[in-house]
Amino acid sequence: MIGRRSIPYLRSIVYVRNIVYLRSITSLRSNAYLGNIACLWDILRLRLLYLPVILIGISFLSISFLACIPVVQPACAAALSAAELTAIELPAAEPSTTGLSAKEELGKRIFFDEQLSEPKGQACSECHFPDAGFNGVGDVNITIYEGVMSGRYGFRNPQSTAYTSFSPPFHYNYMASILRRGYVGGQFWDGRAKDLVEQAKGPFLNPVEQNNPSGEEVARKVCQSSYANLFKEVYGMDACDNPSAAFDMIADAIAAYESSTESNRFSSKYDWYLKNPKKYPLSKQEAFGFEAFTKSLCFFCHSSRPGQYSDKPLFTNYTYANMGLPKNPDNPWYNMPPSINPAGKDFIDYGLGAIVNDHEENGKFKVPTLRNVAVAPPYGHNGVFKSLKEVVHFYNTASFPDLWPPPEVPENVDRIGAGDLGLTEEEEDAIVAFLKTLTDGYTPPSSSVPTHSR
Numbered sequence: 001m002i003g004r005r006s007i008p009y010l011r012s013i014v015y016v017r018n019i020v021y022l023r024s025i026t027s028l029r030s031n032a033y034l035g036n037i038a039c040l041w042d043i044l045r046l047r048l049l050y051l052p053v054i055l056i057g058i059s060f061l062s063i064s065f066l067a068c069i070p071v072v073q074p075a076c077a078a079a080l081s082a083a084e085l086t087a088i089e090l091p092a093a094e095p096s097t098t099g100l101s102a103k104e105e106l107g108k109r110i111f112f113d114e115q116l117s118e119p120k121g122q123a124c125s126e127c128h129f130p131d132a133g134f135n136g137v138g139d140v141n142i143t144i145y146e147g148v149m150s151g152r153y154g155f156r157n158p159q160s161t162a163y164t165s166f167s168p169p170f171h172y173n174y175m176a177s178i179l180r181r182g183y184v185g186g187q188f189w190d191g192r193a194k195d196l197v198e199q200a201k202g203p204f205l206n207p208v209e210q211n212n213p214s215g216e217e218v219a220r221k222v223c224q225s226s227y228a229n230l231f232k233e234v235y236g237m238d239a240c241d242n243p244s245a246a247f248d249m250i251a252d253a254i255a256a257y258e259s260s261t262e263s264n265r266f267s268s269k270y271d272w273y274l275k276n277p278k279k280y281p282l283s284k285q286e287a288f289g290f291e292a293f294t295k296s297l298c299f300f301c302h303s304s305r306p307g308q309y310s311d312k313p314l315f316t317n318y319t320y321a322n323m324g325l326p327k328n329p330d331n332p333w334y335n336m337p338p339s340i341n342p343a344g345k346d347f348i349d350y351g352l353g354a355i356v357n358d359h360e361e362n363g364k365f366k367v368p369t370l371r372n373v374a375v376a377p378p379y380g381h382n383g384v385f386k387s388l389k390e391v392v393h394f395y396n397t398a399s400f401p402d403l404w405p406p407p408e409v410p411e412n413v414d415r416i417g418a419g420d421l422g423l424t425e426e427e428e429d430a431i432v433a434f435l436k437t438l439t440d441g442y443t444p445p446s447s448s449v450p451t452h453s454r
């Protein structure tokens, strides 16, 4: 298991490193790029300093860190914010999809195959529809999707199967623990699947989803399908001989499709803008929204710059946070029979906390990508928000007394970039306009399409 508690002294080192890290940014905040370089240097340099740092007394520095973090954190944020505001020139985004490889094509056939449920009729794509950014079907009135068995529901809003292939395998990261978000990566809202291959097997067997009795049964269906030859072409003529191994191959093919350029298109207006801000500018309102997004520190979790997982911005850093979302009273899970939901209406979704069995992680959910978010309502792990405007208004005012129902899990609520942002109505609307620039499939007006020499 992830030995977070087993090596607590490492955590103290992170605290120590943090003080220097954050202070370096404070002193350099007039030049944010320099500040970022200094941060990186500090991180590298401090790796060499672990031993002396331990010697000069972890406990003293930990206490001083705790005392000063509220002061330096906003300064760090301001420095990063300034850097965000500078337009970045990136290598060309690839707005058009290239052809799929044989394995990706196989994964696609499986992903869209309605025969692979029990009874037949439900494909992965039913809850991960391409036009809705592979995130539900984009119908605001459907929060929780019914499984293939009528009347059976899970308790969460689907996530996007796009841009999730960049999520690293689930792990604990001491650097990320700087902001109390040490767990990173994995799949699902609560990170319970280590990676995409492990994830892909889940829905086939989940009784509230495709409800197959076994992986072998799914393999048998694929081996009798119209694309069985493609399956053998990719995994060998004997691929169907061992149904248990074949189930692993099926998951592998799905993961390949989820990692393909058809799933991860990077073809939004924002991608075109990054490619060439002068030629493909954002509108005035969108640019104002980007400023407000940056000023509000949304990028802390929904990174709008290239990062360690991709050379293009993913609008998530795959960490986990409790944004204090209220319960969604319309969640059909509350009315499921006690055999499925013994807690009834008192059910509480602890997210990551229940998976790692640590109350300090209660209420935390994986930061979703904001790519294609405009076409994928409703929002949040429980679908409590119906519109983007509502989400942004919540972030802006969540800590105002009596304006919102209490958080489902009041512990560990994160108030960086949320709570009381002081945004005007105009800024809220502009953030929504900016989020709409993240929808894939954008075609720039013909006058701005570059002309190719023949």
Ligand code: HEC
Binding pocket: 111, 122, 123, 124, 125, 126, 127, 128, 145, 146, 147, 148, 154, 156, 157, 158, 159, 160, 161, 164, 186, 187, 188, 189, 190, 196, 199, 200, 203, 204, 208, 209, 210, 254, 366
């Ligand atoms: C009945 C609806 C439904 C079906 C069918 C379904 N899913 Fe999902 N999917 C969900 C929900 C709901 C979640 C979030 C569940 C959670 O976090 O507990 C999810 C989460 C995921 C995730 C995690 C994404 C992330 O960002 O972590 C992936 C990947 C995924 N599904 C792929 C698939 C694949 C592949 C199939 C078909 C084999 C499939 N799903 C079938 C509803 C569905």
Ligand code: HEC
Binding pocket: 293, 296, 297, 298, 299, 300, 301, 302, 320, 321, 322, 323, 324, 325, 365, 366, 367, 368, 369, 370, 373, 376, 378, 379, 380, 381, 382, 388, 391, 392, 395, 414, 416, 417, 418, 431
């Ligand atoms: C501390 C990290 C963090 C910050 C900062 C943050 N978010 Fe989020 N965001 C999350 C997490 C975690 C969720 C999922 C919460 C849940 O479902 O419980 C989320 C959900 C969302 C969603 C819903 C997406 C979906 O697919 O359901 C939107 C939209 C969003 N955030 C926009 C923003 C905006 C705009 C800002 C800045 C005002 C912002 N976020 C700041 C972590 C963050």
